[in-house]
Amino acid sequence: MGPNEFDPQRSLQVLHMTVFSQSFSPCGKFLAAGNNYGEIGVFSLSAALGPEATEDSKMPIVTFKAHDGPVYSLLSTDSQLLSAGNGEVRAWNWAELVKKVSVGLGALGEVDNSLLMAGGDNKIHVMDLESGDFKMVLEGHSDYIHCLALRDSAGECLSGSEDGAVRIWDFRTGREVHSIEVFKYQECSRPQYGKYISCLTTDSDWMLCGGGPSLSLWHLRSVTPTTVYPVPGCQREACFHQDLVLSVGDGPFVSHCHLSGDVKARIPCTPPSLYSMRLNYSSQEHRVLSVAGSSQN
Amino acid sequence: MGSVTDDEVIRKRLLIDGDGAGDDRRINVLLKSFIKWCNSGSQEDGYTQYQRMLGTLGQCEFSMGKTLLVYDMNLKEMENYEEIYTEIGQNLTAAHEKIAECKKEILQAKRIRKNRQEYDALAKVIQQHPDRHDTLKQLESLDKELQHLSQIKENVEDKLELRKKQFHVLLSTIQELQQTLENDEKFSDADEHQGNQMETENGH
Numbered sequence: 001m002g003p004n005e006f007d008p009q010r011s012l013q014v015l016h017m018t019v020f021s022q023s024f025s026p027c028g029k030f031l032a033a034g035n036n037y038g039e040i041g042v043f044s045l046s047a048a049l050g051p052e053a054t055e056d057s058k059m060p061i062v063t064f065k066a067h068d069g070p071v072y073s074l075l076s077t078d079s080q081l082l083s084a085g086n087g088e089v090r091a092w093n094w095a096e097l098v099k100k101v102s103v104g105l106g107a108l109g110e111v112d113n114s115l116l117m118a119g120g121d122n123k124i125h126v127m128d129l130e131s132g133d134f135k136m137v138l139e140g141h142s143d144y145i146h147c148l149a150l151r152d153s154a155g156e157c158l159s160g161s162e163d164g165a166v167r168i169w170d171f172r173t174g175r176e177v178h179s180i181e182v183f184k185y186q187e188c189s190r191p192q193y194g195k196y197i198s199c200l201t202t203d204s205d206w207m208l209c210g211g212g213p214s215l216s217l218w219h220l221r222s223v224t225p226t227t228v229y230p231v232p233g234c235q236r237e238a239c240f241h242q243d244l245v246l247s248v249g250d251g252p253f254v255s256h257c258h259l260s261g262d263v264k265a266r267i268p269c270t271p272p273s274l275y276s277m278r279l280n281y282s283s284q285e286h287r288v289l290s291v292a293g294s295s296q297n
Numbered sequence: 298m299g300s301v302t303d304d305e306v307i308r309k310r311l312l313i314d315g316d317g318a319g320d321d322r323r324i325n326v327l328l329k330s331f332i333k334w335c336n337s338g339s340q341e342d343g344y345t346q347y348q349r350m351l352g353t354l355g356q357c358e359f360s361m362g363k364t365l366l367v368y369d370m371n372l373k374e375m376e377n378y379e380e381i382y383t384e385i386g387q388n389l390t391a392a393h394e395k396i397a398e399c400k401k402e403i404l405q406a407k408r409i410r411k412n413r414q415e416y417d418a419l420a421k422v423i424q425q426h427p428d429r430h431d432t433l434k435q436l437e438s439l440d441k442e443l444q445h446l447s448q449i450k451e452n453v454e455d456k457l458e459l460r461k462k463q464f465h466v467l468l469s470t471i472q473e474l475q476q477t478l479e480n481d482e483k484f485s486d487a488d489e490h491q492g493n494q495m496e497t498e499n500g501h
Contacts, residue, residue, distance in 0.1 A: 259414035
């Protein structure tokens, strides 16, 4: 079937497509998005955002099938794109080569040349990117891990899981430093949504976490929740940007909140529910915020 | 027929308009009238024609003066516009620089705001805890009470010890007295018995 002919199979696929993860390239000119069919599409930002952009230039320049299951997480290193799907992590050179790396899971993080992988087996595996062997395993969660965040200043990483706890791990000792059970704090907990933590991000001294419990800002030194944000629904991804907190989740909007707790703006978007949000810091001329989620139907 | 009327039209046009328009025509007419005047003979006509020619000449000079002034004015306007153009260009670059500076300032201000909000958030949490001075004072007063109470306890214990010892002394003295009394009785009994025995022995 030619590209211009009507392909009912493909249209049905597009109707039910959900984008779970995104990643900007190290040069900042491309965006890779992974969907629930295991495909990764690479978009060119300069073509799509330029003044002479047409409908065609907003289509992906390359689409390829990366995994058999959904691509839950994408991460860019200096020269490679790592994608994680059901059961494996693959590395692709941004110059389009394919190289299978190893076995894994749902969330990826990178810290000075080692790769952190966490997911279905309740553990975090730390792998050295150069040699490919596993340096250590961080155990302690009792249910699968949804998200990872890195705290470079202290050489620690944080992980949020289905069991409702956020654990802070130290890289040097390989042990857990703290365990915060967010749902036990009255001001954050929302028992009607559950206790899982689906979004986690840190800004050295502060941490944002949300999911079942409401999105809340925590001070890590004293491990106390300082602000709870009145954002409805479960948040899937949040990040710090200048003096704001941005978060996406249930509901077709991106919430911009001040650190003090008031919601400054709610920007509406097309997807009825958003799964992924990324800011392009690596490029000067294409400094964009890209959000992706389920398709409209 | 068409070409003849065309010729007529052309002829008429040339007759009416042959000298050109405005100033050009004035100069041509002047030239023609000068030649006519040179060729004419009579004085009077010549004089009026001469006056007329002077008039036309004056008019020509006047219009020439006007065009020169207009030319100067145009040059000056050009210069003026050039100046304004460069000024605007400079203002543009200055504005660009200001914008860049303002952007930096905004980033700085945002950072400051973020820090302030972080402080506020922490302050809110700290406020919920009781004041440090109060707790210290409470601790001090509790300490004093504790000391006072332990002092009292010591005193009471000492008294108890003393009383115990005194009672012990009393009891032991009583016992000794009892013992001595018993002994005395025994001895006095023994003495009596011996005395009785000696009497019965003596009686035999």
